[in-house]
Amino acid sequence: MKKFYDLLDTRYSLPLLVKIAPFTDTTPHVGIEIKGKRLYSGPVTKEIDLTHSIYNDDSIDLKITISGKDYNKDQESALMFKTMIIDQVDVTSYVIQNAVYKTDMPWETYDKPTNHLGWNGQWSFASDKPFFHIKHDIKNYGWLLVPELSKD
């Protein structure tokens, strides 16, 4: 039977799934990394499931890089970030809402949440929170209390 200190000493691996797809037939070059680990590199020509894992106490850092798109020849192509599931929890909307999209366009940072990645640049989601705090937000669990010691 696990005891208090066993739970503190054990790191738990949580399965992670990212689903991507091309908007048209293909995409420019796509690079996908999670916490520095490269999951995919190259053009995307069909819907792809990328699987990985993170630890329960990990922060989350997802980077999708689009490069080599020539806007004069190709206006339509784009990568669709379709789904992200961690430990059976669909975090897609949360990630899209909080992602930052830095592009090579004059406005540099696209300021609306999007999962349509049609410009060269980097679309990234980074969170210092461990996964279960993110799940807390997604599931509307309410107050997440942070302790403070008594005043005297």
Next chain:
Amino acid sequence: MEFQNIFCPSPWLHAKIRSNGDFVYCRWSIIPKDEPAIANIKDCDAKTFFQTHMARHRQDMINGNSLKACNDCHVMEKYGKISGRQKQMIKVGIDPERIEQSFSTSTFIEQFKYSADNEGHTRLLPTDWQIDLGNYCNSACLFCSPSNSSKLRTQFHKLGMVDNPTQFNWTDDPDLLDKFMEILEQTPTLRYLHFLGGETFLTPGFRKILKKCVETGLNKVCTIGTTTNLTVWDQELNELLCEFPGFNLGVSIETMHHVNEYLRWPAKQEMILDNLERYRKLSEDKNWTMTIRNTPTLFSVGTMSSLYRYALDNRIGVESCDFLSEPKYFKSSVLPMEHRNDAADRLRALVNEYEGVKETGTFNTRHKDNIRGAVLDDAKSWIKYLSEAPDESYRLGDVVDYLKKMESLRNNKITNYLPNYEKILRPVGY
């Protein structure tokens, strides 16, 4: 039992004070009758109680020792009802669906470790109190206890069931109130005060504490919760409650059927329904969280689906109390199996009718986006309980003994409200 099925963070978050001033370590705990009180506010301050006296409960949690008083939460979880333990876990970032995996990233993990290294002691103060104000009440609900209803106490006294017709209520003593308020003011993260009576809206201590909170500025940070019996409408109090950032209003009603009058004696159903509607509108207007707080018994469970329907149609929460541990003879499981099955079927039909409702799967029963899902989950837990809980119909004799005593004073009869109960009660002496 596994550690993760026992551990509860409540002793780091919360404590309760009873009507007589006894401190208790949890609002959901069922303290065995023979267990002496740990401390009373007359001779112990709330801080010493929480940080020192409750060390043993924190130590038990850390050591994975199951407490007898925690049994109600374990029973609720067994039948799929959201327990107090689960509600406390989500407040510190422990996911009830993944306790093992989320434990080490709890926002309170350093405080758990501190207690583990210091024999259960903590440097925290409760962020959440349940304050039992006293037993002033204009109702004498059949299933209530004399320590929670002055009217019932008077009747029990007449019947020779208690020695004293009155009891000491700690909030009547201004020095004790000041002593308690002092600790609240010292608490850096006070978030929630839940008041119970008696009827809180009639209890002077309720207004006094709310006014002190306003004077000291605690009303800026602290959400209030209470449950009313729907016999009182007090405009001044309603305005005072608006001074707080949030108000969880519990309303007590057992069923939309007129047997509610018999159970919540001597309240009249028409007045209760009028006030229910007034509070529903006020809650909508003031953005209060209104929840129906029912105490299902063998007399209400058969028509309880009417209440759940009202809640679903009006997007109000229902949070039934536990599966009732006292008085044992009022438990729904005392009802003969055939009648339990009928009650379960009515609830099942209701759940099926609303099966398109997608809101579900949260442990936060009060979130506005999840209200209807939480109501359906509560109903499902009752279906499971009614279908699976052990038969306790051998207690029907105790039911009849109690009814006979109470009806002799009240001049009423259960069979006038529920004629079909005659065949259940008659064979055991009614």
